[in-house]
Amino acid sequence: MRFRERCSLLGIIAAAAAVGLGTAAPAQAAPAGDVQPYIVGGTRAAQGEFPWMVRLSMGCGGAMYTPQIVLTAAHCVSRTGPNTGITATVGTVDLNSGGTRVRSTYVHRSPTYNTSTGGDWALVKLASPVSGVPTLPIATTTAYNSGTFDIAGWGAAREGGAQQRYLLKAKVPFVDDATCASPGGIYNDLIPRAELCAGNMASGGVDTCQGDSGGPMFRRDGSGNWIQVGITSWGRGCARPNAPGVYTEVSTFASAIADAARRI
Template identity: 35%
Template structure:
């Protein structure tokens, strides 16, 4: 296996997909989609988790809850049966004692009850992107969590696909953000998984908006999503969770990781004279720009094989 690891490290990250093909891993498939007999998917089955709606069991089978003990504090995405992608800011400041109490729950739907396929698995190792900084501008906001045990896949537990570098999700593409975060900016978190559709915003437009709020421009490994009039957004507690976009083939892809934003569900075109009343688009870590970090650490991860 050592020679295999060396082979992967020296080649392009597209080799990752060849490897997954060889071991028979399927990703980005929901049982709900398999049950749909129509040729074309219907975006109206999703909500439009501020301004969103309650998901359904298995609606986001790659969504995980990251917990300290029994308390949810961040989301994440299952990309393999013992590996989860989340935001670096969720875990970077955890000391060794807290890491020992870190749990990833897959198959989670209702935080108040034990779900049918729910599995609670301790985290064995955390790898934070080396370019991420605890203070200042949030960049390279991504981390990998290795699990002590492999999850059991089912209708409500499936991995999401990583993007190909050639994948193109243009501005205006509606993608799904999910999580158990606050349902209003000043409100409480949701016990039941929520989801909302947000359109991708092109970098130029997003940077112009951030400039009006005296915020720095997004970096190459960030992307923005949201509606100008607000009302629909991610919020506290959703961090680390997926921005999932669907390829033309029907396969769901992890395009972004919920990272940061100003306000929750606030518009940025209203009351331009008072920036305190305005929010920013949601900013997400752009996964296709961070593939090298993911692939290198997955392939060489101590628990992978």
């Protein structure tokens, strides 16, 4: 693995058990009251604020691409094919209360993932459409690939921390490719045509973290509507200075995503 992907070990263990992919020692859950009001450096989202947000049972996030398909990260799933082992929770900010839960039927994993072309995206088809929940359109051009972005997820509120019960949100500024790659190390692997960077380079403090993988990075378009520009993918630790978050550049893969969605 060339980078530290932002997935949840606890979620992967649960998903593996559900689909018979193997066993692992159980992880210790966080105390019920251990809920912090930030993603990393953010605040709690209000019910209905981002209604297209999805929590997947393998420990990743996602967004409703169509009423029956969730867009997430390729590194959150193992392969393309039938899959009934994932449960999507939609329509709630509190994972312990409310919302709709639907099982998966099929997964499409980007065939270019982990290649020099990049492509950390995947689609999860649900057993039935989710009614009453809006979808999140994806960017088809680079017009919105800069500025200030919004991020959200149920991942850890600090590096190495517990997954969160409540949906958390934050804002992160765009970081250009040259600046993103300047710290070196794993950032030498940045694929400029396929990935976007965002975060506070000098100070850190705000970021996605483990368990936020697959969730959307989004902003308002020219008409004031939400549009997805990125998918939470990887980074060095969480919210460290000179270690921005790296996101799949959705506009690069918009046509491939649309084609795959029509086929599954």
